[in-house]
Amino acid sequence: MRKFTQLTGLVAPMDRANVDTDLIIPKQFLKSIKRTGFGANLFDELRYLDKGEPGMDNSNRPLNPEFALNRPRYQGASVLLARENFGCGSSREHAPWALEEYGFRSIIAPSFADIFFNNCFKNGVLPIVLSEQVVSRLFDEMYSEEGYQLTIDLQQQQVKTPYGDTFEFEVDAFRKHCLLNGFDDISLTLQDEDKIKAYEEKRKQTSPWLFNAIS
Amino acid sequence: MSARTLYDKLWDEHVVSQRDDGSALIYIDRHIVHEVTSPQAFEGLRLAGRKPWRVDSVLATPDHNVPTTSNERRSGVEGIEDPISKIQVKTLDENCDELGIVEFKINDQRQGIVHVVGPETGACLPGMTIVCGDSHTSTNGALGALSFGIGTSEVEHVLATQCIVAKKMKNMLVQVDGELAEGVTPKDVVLAIIGEIGTAGGTGFAIEFGGSVFRAMSMEGRLTVCNMAIEAGARAGMVAVDQITLDYVKDKPFAPKGEQWQQAVDHWRQFTSDEDAHFDRVVTLNAADIEPQVSWGTSPEMVLPITGNVPDPTREADPVKKQGIERALFYMGLSAGQAIQDIALDRVFIGSCTNSRIEDIRAAAAVIKGRKKSESVKEAIVVPGSGAVKAQAESEGLDKVFTEAGFEWREPGCSMCLAMNADKLGEGEHCASTSNRNFEGRQGYGGRTHLVSPAMAAAAAIAGKFVDVRKF
Numbered sequence: 001m002r003k004f005t006q007l008t009g010l011v012a013p014m015d016r017a018n019v020d021t022d023l024i025i026p027k028q029f030l031k032s033i034k035r036t037g038f039g040a041n042l043f044d045e046l047r048y049l050d051k052g053e054p055g056m057d058n059s060n061r062p063l064n065p066e067f068a069l070n071r072p073r074y075q076g077a078s079v080l081l082a083r084e085n086f087g088c089g090s091s092r093e094h095a096p097w098a099l100e101e102y103g104f105r106s107i108i109a110p111s112f113a114d115i116f117f118n119n120c121f122k123n124g125v126l127p128i129v130l131s132e133q134v135v136s137r138l139f140d141e142m143y144s145e146e147g148y149q150l151t152i153d154l155q156q157q158q159v160k161t162p163y164g165d166t167f168e169f170e171v172d173a174f175r176k177h178c179l180l181n182g183f184d185d186i187s188l189t190l191q192d193e194d195k196i197k198a199y200e201e202k203r204k205q206t207s208p209w210l211f212n213a214i215s
Numbered sequence: 216m217s218a219r220t221l222y223d224k225l226w227d228e229h230v231v232s233q234r235d236d237g238s239a240l241i242y243i244d245r246h247i248v249h250e251v252t253s254p255q256a257f258e259g260l261r262l263a264g265r266k267p268w269r270v271d272s273v274l275a276t277p278d279h280n281v282p283t284t285s286n287e288r289r290s291g292v293e294g295i296e297d298p299i300s301k302i303q304v305k306t307l308d309e310n311c312d313e314l315g316i317v318e319f320k321i322n323d324q325r326q327g328i329v330h331v332v333g334p335e336t337g338a339c340l341p342g343m344t345i346v347c348g349d350s351h352t353s354t355n356g357a358l359g360a361l362s363f364g365i366g367t368s369e370v371e372h373v374l375a376t377q378c379i380v381a382k383k384m385k386n387m388l389v390q391v392d393g394e395l396a397e398g399v400t401p402k403d404v405v406l407a408i409i410g411e412i413g414t415a416g417g418t419g420f421a422i423e424f425g426g427s428v429f430r431a432m433s434m435e436g437r438l439t440v441c442n443m444a445i446e447a448g449a450r451a452g453m454v455a456v457d458q459i460t461l462d463y464v465k466d467k468p469f470a471p472k473g474e475q476w477q478q479a480v481d482h483w484r485q486f487t488s489d490e491d492a493h494f495d496r497v498v499t500l501n502a503a504d505i506e507p508q509v510s511w512g513t514s515p516e517m518v519l520p521i522t523g524n525v526p527d528p529t530r531e532a533d534p535v536k537k538q539g540i541e542r543a544l545f546y547m548g549l550s551a552g553q554a555i556q557d558i559a560l561d562r563v564f565i566g567s568c569t570n571s572r573i574e575d576i577r578a579a580a581a582v583i584k585g586r587k588k589s590e591s592v593k594e595a596i597v598v599p600g601s602g603a604v605k606a607q608a609e610s611e612g613l614d615k616v617f618t619e620a621g622f623e624w625r626e627p628g629c630s631m632c633l634a635m636n637a638d639k640l641g642e643g644e645h646c647a648s649t650s651n652r653n654f655e656g657r658q659g660y661g662g663r664t665h666l667v668s669p670a671m672a673a674a675a676a677i678a679g680k681f682v683d684v685r686k687f
């Protein structure tokens with residue numbers, strides 16, 4: 001998993017409440033055998049004018065000019081500013097996969113759906129909860145200034161605006177630790193690598209047949 | 216050390232490290248992989264630049280998606296008509312080839328349903344911890360092993376670390392004593408158990424099946440019982456090691472040989488529960504009370520003896536249960552109080568990881584021999600659990616028994632158990648099925664599944680409706 005320490009990035013809007021995972025990545029794309037390749041279909045129904053199907057060449061599809069992420073000013077955004085209950089619906093891990101692959105490293109909203117919130121941490125994306133009021137203010141600032149960037153400092157648990165305002169946010173200590181270090185569940189287990197190896201060595205002595213090759 | 220259960224012993228032996236939050240790192244001896252739940256796990260490994268911890272602990276075979284007609288199987292992977300299934304099977308081949316994982320490919324004679332292949336090859340052994348990205352991995356517990364299903368992210372975790380992070384479950388003993396009547400099979404025993412404790416009865420528990428019935432039961436019968444532990448809510452089911460276990464395992468292709476065999480046997484003999492071991496819950500059934508079972512509803516706990524009548528919701532006081540019965544009756548197209556023996560059948564399926572081993576095929580063939588499938592049954596298919604089972608059955612001439620009776624004899628795979636390939640029920644069709652799940656739509660949209668033993672399915676195919684195999 002990619003580490004998340006500090007980020008200064010362009011902010012883009014997803015200006016509606018209750019964005020569900022099917023809107024983030026529609027179900028027809030879940031048949032894929034891959035964990036990658038979802039970025040091009042992030043927000044597919046909003047982003048394109050035709051109906052997306054797996055296997056299409058997305059570069060030839062008609063873009064919806066009304067959709068914010070298609071506007072030149074938001075290209076290269078890495079922070080998504082969203083409204084309440086972002087990520088509701090199914091538990092599909094494809095949703096954070098799609099967001100991460102598109103380029104978003106952090107999502108700021110007044111509230112998130114539970115499972116989605118968890119899934120973000122597992123995939124190197126930092127979801128940040130700020131009050132409704134603060135989020136509204138950030139939306140206003142972003143709309144009125146092209147190139148609006150925010151700085152997110154995970155260590156300090158702060159979001160800083162270009163105007164010098166600082167907002168604190170909460171994050172679970174364990175998750176913070178994992179994200180700061182880029183630890184996923186596997187890396188955490190691998191911290192016990194020596195114990196696993198020692199266990200294995202012992203078992204090779206006591207139960208050698210378990211290590212016979214099959215062919 | 217205080218008295219321990221079989222599960223306690225298996226758990227203790229595999230703890231790599233105990234963590235403060237109550238979870239433990241558990242070492243996995245065998246990892247079985249199939250095409251549906253593995254692709255993202257392999258890709259995750261690749262993206263993170265990781266390699267499998269111990270390639271020789273992994274065994275792969277495609278089963279869920281493979282076609283079962285000889286025609287479609289003839290040209291291997293390339294012949295698979297459904298493009299998405301084809302890609303999944305191909306992806307498994309590519310991943311295994313790249314990483315050097317042993318795979319029984321689609322037309323390898325050793326290919327088959329993961330939970331049939333594991334025990335019959337000796338890849339799964341007593342005393343092991345075994346995982347697979349499939350809930351019916353509980354099957355292997357019959358060997359006296361700790362075996363359970365895992366999700367895709369855990370598949371990746373086990374590939375990368377050889378371990379799983381788990382919390383210990385509670386101990387449940389299901390004790391069945393006495394003698395089973397003629398015509399009552401392991402499938403009937405496990406359906407009766409699920410009927411008794413319900414589909415959530417085993418949630419949070421590891422179930423040990425004990426008592427004289429399981430001691431006398433063949434290994435294949437025990438595999439059938441443990442297979443359905445998950446249908447009782449338990450991730451793991453198991454049976455203690457005894458002489459029957461050892462006789463079954465001996466001489467399997469991957470079983471230890473020579474001096475190692477003796478060493479292994481000495482080790483495996485400990486895998487029984489101590490006499491005064493503590494179980495958090497004990498359930499007892501009397502073998503003599505168990506009759507051949509038929510599921511009538513849309514959950515495996517909705518099961519009755521063949522002599523029974525479908526429930527009448529108006530007699531149910533509990534409003535939630537009443538509604539459940541009404542909904543199931545509606546979906547199944549049955550009327551309240553209807554006799555099980557009046558349910559007419561459209562299709563018959565003999566197969567799945569529950570009942571597709573040689574003893575199952577023999578039991579069905581014994582009922583069918585010299586008889587003909589009823590005209591009213593549109594299709595009756597027999598899908599052996601593996602290439603090895605198929606070859607054995609053919610060498611005994613059983614395939615002829617089926618085809619002469621008007622059954623189809625297929626290639627190994629999961630087939631109509633989950634209807635991921637072309638084998639499925641039509642809307643509203645009733646099927647006598649030897650599989651393990653009768654959920655709405657499980658065997659095809661609108662399909663109506665009745666879970667039964669192979670002998671009962673065979674008798675139903677001949678009669679065109681459910682009949683009591685004891686009087687058949």
Ligand code: SF4
Pocket residue numbers: 278279328329330349351567568569628629632633650651
């Ligand atoms: S036979 Fe059915 S239950 Fe068994 S592994 Fe295949 S799909 Fe799952």
